[in-house]
Amino acid sequence: MDNKKKTGSYYTPTRLANLVTDYCLVRLAGQADISIIEPSVGDGAFLSSISNSVHLPNFNSVNLTIVEKNEEEINKALQIPLNPNIQLQSFNEDYLEFHFRDNNRYSLYLGNPPYVKKTLLDEEHKNLAKLIHAEKLLSDKSINNIWTSFVVSGVSKLADNGMMALILPLELLQVKFTEEIRNLLKAEFQRMEIFTFNELQFQECKGQDTVLLIGYKQHENAGTFYTNISSLDDLENGNYVFNRNTAVSDSDKKWTHHLITPEEYEFLESIKSRLNLVSHHLNNKPGIVTAANKFFIVNRDTVEQFNLHNYIRPIVQKGFFVNGSISFNDNNFQNLVNGNKPAYLLDFNPMEDNQITEDISTYLAAGVEMDLPNGFKCKQRNKWYQVNNIAEIPAAFFFKRAHEYPKLIRNDANVLVTDSAYKIEMINGFELNNFIYSFYNSLTLAYAELEGRYYGGGVLELTPNEFRILPVPYTVCNNFAEYEIAFANKNSIQDVLTQNNYAILNGSLGLSVEEINRIELIRQQLINKRQRN
Template sequence: MSKTLGAFYTPQDLIKFIIESLPKKNKNSHLSILEPSCGDGRFIRSLLTHYKNYKIHIDGVEFDQSTFKNTKLAFDNNQNVSIIWDDFLSFRPLDKHYDLIIGNPPYINKKLLTGEQLTFLRNILSYNDISLLADKNIWTAFIVKSVNLLKDDGILAFVLPLELLQVKFSMYIQNFLKKSFMYIEIYAFDHLFFDTTTGQDTVVLIAHRKHYSKGISIKDVAWNNNKIKNLTNTHSGFKDQENTTLKWSSRILSNTDLEFLTSLSEKFKPVSQYIKSKPGIVTAANNYFITNKDTINKYKLKNYTKPIIQKSIFLKDAVLFNFDDYLNIQNANKPSFFIDLTEYKVGSNKSIDSYLSLGKELNIHQRFKCKNRTPWYKVPLVEPGEAIFFKRLNKHPKLLKNEDRLYTTDSAYNITCNVGIDINSFIFSFYNPLTLIFCELNGRRYGGGVLELIPSEFKQLPLPYIKVSEEYFHKFSQEFSLKENIIDILVNNGREILKEHISIEEFERLIFIYKKLVKRRLDMKLFYPLN
């Protein structure tokens, strides 16, 4: 595994799953196959076994010279395999086209590419009339170039990051795929196959130039003991994806459900019409600039600290947060002190100078954002808002009234109401099934069921705003703290919020859709039973 090369070797069980998911081929036909980032040759070995009674030839391209030499040596005696040392971005197979292109493209952020590689990537996108906004990662170019190398009836089978279904720049690749293929299968798993620091989920894409079906088929795969436990199929045509911000990851829902949700959401203004939001404090080194009371006492930093909320897991499941709640975090010795040295001058306090020296020993001062500060330890403050929304969520979104205006890190968005909007009413209105459904549809899923909403996704959420009194909000807050799960809140309060807009049957449909989406993400059968 190499971060720079983007090499995350594919587990054998996943390779077996992909190859066995390919359509049957006529044994009399000659198959030409390409593996554009062949690594140690594990895909090639499995293909040779699977197609042992077929006439095949496999080209494997590998960029890393050391890996290339070892893989080439392993297949030197096999006339059906050619291992080629090249960068796939510049690879030119002399007008050759393939029946099958298969593999696990490298996952490399463009910041880690060489200037030459980035030029190749952008040239590939430009040649295919794809916006250069899709240049964020090398895997996009691997998809596009591979499509160009397929025969008219060829198949593309790739392991790809879940980004394909979720992030904004992927929409350019999605549109390209829709134009290039008759039928697209996407397999999404409840299992994290790669032990990466990002916890990035993966999907399998199998795209057919020609097929007896048309459209997109999203298949949810329950994976247990290295094999399929259950497979749920949802079919969707291409046409409904045009002119919509809904992501391919929403395709677990039927077209009628998506049309129902889209039509209902258009009745309401987005979150951005009610509030302004901005991320909290970016320290560039939370473990250094945010610490617990033991460290504060050790280095006598108390007079240079501000109370801060670092993580949502430190907070109770409520819609109110105040200084008493903060003190509970502090007394549990959790990181809750933000070290604010904005006004400090080096040399005026030995203990603080000692802490700054520790920072330099840890190379904190050399981090990108710190290097661009003068001095490096001067962290820009972001004023607290009336409420806090945590961009990453697990069971359900966390939106809390920040009663005592405590600071947050950029794990949260600080919310300030627009003129005429009441923060209590905004929070109350947020917890309805429609808004929470669109959190699921708009957000980006990570390993372990974590969902993240970037600022633009949060601001686009439809919100059926209604005004409530202080007393009513207080009652709501108590009910929220005592709830068994979020469904209780959505059922009890969601009807009040949406009663002027939908029937009881439609409301029950919303609740069912929400349960279905969350169950898919978390697989919480007991938490959200579908009945």
């Protein structure tokens, strides 16, 4: 594992390491002798911060243990001048192995664990991770990235009055696989403090948002507290306020619900409780999984070059191709074709072996050269080049990723869609046009921000389950054609909400203008957080 993607080595900026270290040492100052462990020392940012902290004189002794499997990195860290008050032990080994032979308990478990997806781990590390999670009775589902094993290990390494301080990906707050981790943390810590940041702390990590988690095994002021840091200046100067949302903390809700105040959360929930959810109105299924869109979804030139006309079906590959409308028609599809965009799915399912022409054989050979037959999904097929589960054409599709707002599109062009979207079929008794109209209101879109998760660049993503639980104030649209035109001509989604919020939210719920404006302000606040405005 010789690159950052495989090693997960995104080193902590010096200023952030200094601030986190000082924050912790101040809160440990009541103890005469402390012990600290950093499980992934990397380039030694936290080691340096501890050694240089102005708070070290508060302790009689500081025992510091550092672990790092990369020999070059730990040797670099060991060159850092140490305060004489520190007794250092260093271990050049894999922390997941170190976990099982270290029986010590520490005052502080501190650091920035590596970020490596499960798919990039070898079997040995997967098994070690499983064993660590199993110690706390967690399932394999909670292992999707190596950083979770460091969190679980840290919980077991703390003394009865110990602290944990870890810089973690935003995934901790917002994804399903970390739900067990969140429940473990709530059970193990009397108090937790969660810091989110407006500023990116790791510029080289493809826009990965991070959080600072502080956990206290014992604390006189118990609970889960959340705060957002506009800049590191605010953290340094104490210019922030903790919010405590008991309704979220005591439930299985995502911790991203802490992005709004307890009063705002209770306000939204009181309205949501009066509404049916997306799942009440429709069924959604994943789009087509090709396993290699660049090969199986082609443009007009490729169709012509390899004479593929008998084996193509129109398809929308991604939300970027549908622009800003709420419908996708024949003209829209033809514009993709004329623009030489990939708009045709290669459906070789009807093709018999004796129908493979020389041109098609040449094209398939290019796929073999790309090693597609050995890909996981292609290997599951009877013939690697026959995309399976090309189902019926959906009435509409919802794209799971969005930037300004989620895209729900009526399929007037009768095209297929890839797994970048969910296929939509209405349940009897509900009309598609009414649902699309009703979906675009500030309340539903605010919950899309709360229930979804966001990634680098401010991209919002909703899983099928997250989409299904959005509240929708279902309202009849008396003139959908007019609405469709206005939507297509908007400058931003704000124009649509300004025009229709009252009709939808007052008409279905009787909300006042003041209440509707409050919902919209919360929505804007959430979007600003996601997009770092």
